[in-house]
Structures are given as C-alpha cells and as structure tokens.
Amino acid sequence: xxxxxxxxxxxxxxxxxxxxxxxxxxxxxxxxxxxxxxxxxxxxxxxxxxxxxxxxxxxxxxxxxxxxxxxxxxxxxxxxxxxxxxxxxxxxxxxxxxxxxxxxxxxxxxxxxxxxxxxxxxxxxxxxxxxxxxxxxxxxxxxxxxxxxxxxxxxxxxxxxxxxxxxxxxxxxxxxxxxxxxxxxxxxxxxxxxxxxxxxxxxxxxxxxxxxxxxxxxxxxxxxxxxxxxxxxxxxxxxxxxxxxxxxxxxxxxxxxxxxxxxxxxxxxxxxxxxxxxxxxxxxxxxxxxxxxxxxxxxxxxxxxxxxxxxxxxxxxxxxxxxxxxx
Numbered sequence: 001x002x003x004x005x006x007x008x009x010x011x012x013x014x015x016x017x018x019x020x021x022x023x024x025x026x027x028x029x030x031x032x033x034x035x036x037x038x039x040x041x042x043x044x045x046x047x048x049x050x051x052x053x054x055x056x057x058x059x060x061x062x063x064x065x066x067x068x069x070x071x072x073x074x075x076x077x078x079x080x081x082x083x084x085x086x087x088x089x090x091x092x093x094x095x096x097x098x099x100x101x102x103x104x105x106x107x108x109x110x111x112x113x114x115x116x117x118x119x120x121x122x123x124x125x126x127x128x129x130x131x132x133x134x135x136x137x138x139x140x141x142x143x144x145x146x147x148x149x150x151x152x153x154x155x156x157x158x159x160x161x162x163x164x165x166x167x168x169x170x171x172x173x174x175x176x177x178x179x180x181x182x183x184x185x186x187x188x189x190x191x192x193x194x195x196x197x198x199x200x201x202x203x204x205x206x207x208x209x210x211x212x213x214x215x216x217x218x219x220x221x222x223x224x225x226x227x228x229x230x231x232x233x234x235x236x237x238x239x240x241x242x243x244x245x246x247x248x249x250x251x252x253x254x255x256x257x258x259x260x261x262x263x264x265x266x267x268x269x270x271x272x273x274x275x276x277x278x279x280x281x282x283x284x285x286x287x288x289x290x291x292x293x294x295x296x297x298x299x300x301x302x303x304x305x306x307x308x309x310x311x312x313x314x315x316x317x318x319x320x321x322x323x324x325x326x327x
Contacts (some may be wrong), residue, residue: 002074012323013263016106018072023200026078039318045312047193049068049082049252050084050178050208050210050250050252050253051068051082051083051084051178051179051180051208051250052068052082052252053080053082053180053248053249053250053251054247054248054251055070055079055080055246055247055248056246057070057072057079059071059072059073059079062103062105062106062146063143064105064134064137064138064141065135065137065138065141065144066083066131066134066135066137066138066141066142066144066258067081067082067127067138067147067216068081068082068083069081069082069126069146069147071103071106071108071110071146072185073108074198075183075185075189075197075198076110076111076115076147076195076196076197076198077126077146077149077183077185077197077198078112078126078147078149078182078183079150079182079185079245079247080180080181080182080245081126081127081147081180081181081182082178082179082180082181083127083131083178083179084176084177084178084179085131085167085168085171085176085177085179086171086175086176086231087171087172087175087176087277088134089131089170089171090131090134090172090277091133091134091169091277091278092130092133092134093133093134093135093136094133094135094136094139094250095133095139096129096133096139096142097139098143098150099140099143100113100123100143100145101143101144101145102144102145102146103145103146103147104146105144105146106146109195110144110145110146111145111146111148111193111195111197112145112193113145113196114193114194114195115192115193115194115195115197116148116150116192116193116197116305117144119150119192119193120145120153121150121151121152121153121192122150122151122152122153122156122157123145123148123150124148124149124150124151124155124156124160125147125148126147126148126182126183127142127147127179127181128142128164128166129142129143130164131164131167131168131179142226144156145322148303149182149183149200149203150192150197150198150199150200151203151224152224152225152226153226153229154222154226155222155223155226156171158226159226159227159228159231159234160203160222160227161221162227162231163205163222163231163234165274166231166272166274167179167205167207168277169271169274169275169276170209170270170271171209172275173247173271173275173279174209174211174212175206175211176210176211177208177209178207178208178209178210178250179205179206179207180205180206180207180247180249181203181204181205181206182203182204182245183198183200183202183203183204184200184201184202184207184221184244184245185198185200185245186202189201199224201223201224202221202222202223202224202244203221203222203224204219204220204221204222204241205219205220205247206218206219206220206238206241206249206250207219208249208250210275215257215261216261216264216266216269216270217238217249217250217261217262217264218235218237218238218265218266218270219236219238219239219240219280220234220236220241221234221236221240221241221244222234223236230272231272232267232272235265235267236265237240237262237263237265238250238261238262238263239262242262249262250262276310285291301308
C-alpha cells in the first residue's frame with residue numbers, strides 16, 4: 001500500500017503542474033497571435049460556413065485567414081474561393097503588398113511567377129485584394145498564386161473590377177455578403193507557363209445576402225474578354241452557375257429555401273448604385289495596373305543579401321532571381 005501511495009503522489013503532482021501551465025497559457029497568450037492557414041478534408045467543414053460550396057472532387061479545403069478554397073491541380077488554380085465580407089471588413093487597415101508568391105499551403109505546388117511572365121495575362125485576383133485590407137495577414141495571403149487566374153487585362157481591369165466594387169457596396173448596404181468566386185474550369189482549355197496554368201473562358205461569382213427578411217442570392221457569368229454594358233446584363237440564377245461549374249453553392253441552407261433563392265433572378269431586389277465605404281477603404285481603383293499585354297513581368301528578386309535582407313532589385317527572369325542571385 002505504501003509503495004502504491006509513493007507512486008501516486010508524483011503522478012498527481014505532474015497532472016497538477018500540467019493543468020496549471022495550460023491555464024496560464026490560456027490566460028496570458030496573445031490575442032493577436034497570427035492565424036495560421038490550415039487544411040481540412042471536405043467532410044469536416046464548419047456547418048455554419050454558408051459560403052463553403054460542395055464539389056465531387058475530394059481535394060482538401062484549404063482555409064486562410066479570410067477565405068477558403070479547393071485547388072484544382074490539373075488547372076493550377078482554385079475551383080472556387082469563398083468568404084464572407086462584412087461592412088467592417090471593407091475598411092482598410094493595410095495597403096496592398098503586391099508580393100505575388102506561391103501558396104505554401106498547396107502541398108502539390110501552386111502556380112508561380114514564371115507561369116505568368118510574358119504571357120500577356122494579368123495575375124487576376126479571385127478574392128480581390130481590396131476585400132482583404134482589414135488584416136495584414138489576409139492582405140498578404142490574397143497575393144498567393146492560388147488566388148490568381150489568368151485574366152485578359154481588359155477584363156480584369158474592366159467589367160470584373162466593376163463587379164468587385166459592386167460586391168463591396170453590397171457588403172456595406174446589407175452589412176455582410178457571402179461570396180463564392182472562381183473560373184469555369186473544363187478540359188481542353190489553353191494553358192500558359194511551365195506549370196500549364198489553364199486560361200479560363202469564363203468566370204463566375206455567386207452571392208448570398210442572408211441578412212434581414214429579404215434574403216436573396218444572385219449569380220454572374222462573365223467571359224474572359226473586355227465586357228460591355230451594365231452588370232445586370234451578366235446576372236444569372238445561382239442554378240445556372242451550378243450547371244456551368246458542377247459546384248453546389250450554399251448547400252448548408254435549408255433545402256426548400258436554397259432551391260427557392262437559387263432558381264430566382266430578382267434584379268430589382270438588389271441595390272445597383274455603388275455605396276462608397278468610409279474613408280480609408282481599400283478601393284479597387286487604388287490598385288496599380290498589372291503588366292501590359294505581352295510584356296514580361298518584373299518582380300522583386302527572391303534572393304537574399306549577405307546582410308540577410310531581401311534583394312531590392314527587380315527581375316523578369318523566370319527563376320524569380322536577378323542576375324546576381326540567379327542559381
């Protein structure tokens with residue numbers, strides 16, 4: 001009995017110390033700790049994530065601080081990118097980084113600068129940087145190549161930009177908006193770069209206003225060319241976008257309600273005037289133009305100096321390094 005008691009005492013002491021340390025960590029840990037990106041299998045998603053769609057592809061869902069996505073390795077871009085944009089999040093706290101880098105969370109490897117250099121296509125954001133200015137991390141992650149898709153400059157800087165501005169306006173008017181956006185991917189698309197990044201013919205956005213009594217949804221399909229006319233001319237039902245993409249949007253809504261709002265297209269239900277956010281908002285018009293059509297893209301050299309800082313030269317070399325640091 002004495003031997004058993006002697007063994008039990010140190011065990012209890014270890015358990016008590018472990019509990020005390022855990023409690024200390026919880027109460028003293030920084031509330032500003034960086035939120036890390038992480039990967040979830042498709043069957044373990046947060047059931048309250050209304051923006052997360054469903055596709056039959058079993059690739060994992062990757063979650064960054066502000067948005068989630070599933071990566072189409074065969075096309076070297078996302079099937080979809082989804083996030084909720086709130087009125088508060090339209091207020092800019094951080095500027096664009098313009099530091100386009102591969103996504104370290106894509107274990108198979110994402111597209112790179114070499115794929116876009118000299119292609120004539122913009123590195124078109126799917127989740128726009130102007131939606132991500134509320135957080136330093138979200139802004140940085142918006143420049144991952146997993147969030148890029150080859151867009152014609154006239155499209156990226158024209159009708160697509162106008163739609164992004166309209167979405168931000170709806171986030172302000174309706175307090176929040178659920179956004180799912182991406183390319184329409186299919187076999188046989190032309191490609192660019194050594195990683196063979198597919199060049200989509202069409203892009204989509206689907207939006208859900210789940211606030212108040214007048215809940216509604218709307219879709220958009222846009223060709224990857226210079227657009228003309230009003231945004232309303234590109235509006236379609238969510239059902240139509242599902243038919244074109246094979247993606248099931250807003251599937252966590254009650255079935256009857258989901259079916260109702262996804263088959264309806266009610267243009268008068270939406271406010272089409274642009275509501276500008278408060279001062280300091282990351283408006284898309286503040287973004288500099290991407291590379292000119294057909295021109296090589298110059299970015300900051302990826303090399304490091306002897307002092308341990310990043311080289312400040314720019315380079316259009318496919319390696320991403322200047323002449324001094326090129327391997």
